[in-house]
Amino acid sequence: GAGVSQSPSNKVTEKGKDVELRCDPISGHTALYWYRQSLGQGLEFLIYFQGNSAPDKSGLPSDRFSAERTGGSVSTLTIQRTQQEDSAVYLCASSWGGTGQNEQFFGPGTRLTVL
């Protein structure tokens, strides 16, 4: 498909385990964003990749969170030693450019539940 895809769609894990969430952006999009939406809360910026530049990690809530983007395409968000408060929908988006002034295309999200 031509859209942003994310996997898995749902992930249930036990407290303390590590999880990896994957995002496949639209081909050719240079910018990739990760957001989080906790139950009943608004969207929250996590991290932003633009081309080969150093990522903006200013939204990551703790050092248990990290993300990589390999080859300027696929991105993986890793959460180590998961906590119950990490339960949320994790959304990925991509856009043509990275100025924040380009339309962002969102993936369907990964619903993470930490028991």
Place this chain on the structure above:
Amino acid sequence: KNEVEQSPQNLTAQEGEFITINCSYSVGISALHWLQQHPGGGIVSLFMLSSGKKKHGRLIATINIQEKHSSLHITASHPRDSAVYICAALILPGGSQGNLIFGKGTKLSVKP
């Protein structure tokens, strides 16, 4: 106080009504996005504005940079417009080019 505020938080309308959702922000911005989140959770970008007005079908978005305010209008509303509408601002200075600040959303329900 959130840097991006939306009102109303919840809105119920009858089919056919004209709807306005407001977004105000307290700092300088370079762009403002309007997003639609369907009940199933999927998010669609509706508009990106840095000035003036944009129209797409029954949707109109306006922004007044001086007043730090944007509005999303829906004409001839329909039950399928029922969704959460979110505004998001790219705040300047200081924020990176990718760091959007989100409003808490307006939940719209259009009754037939």
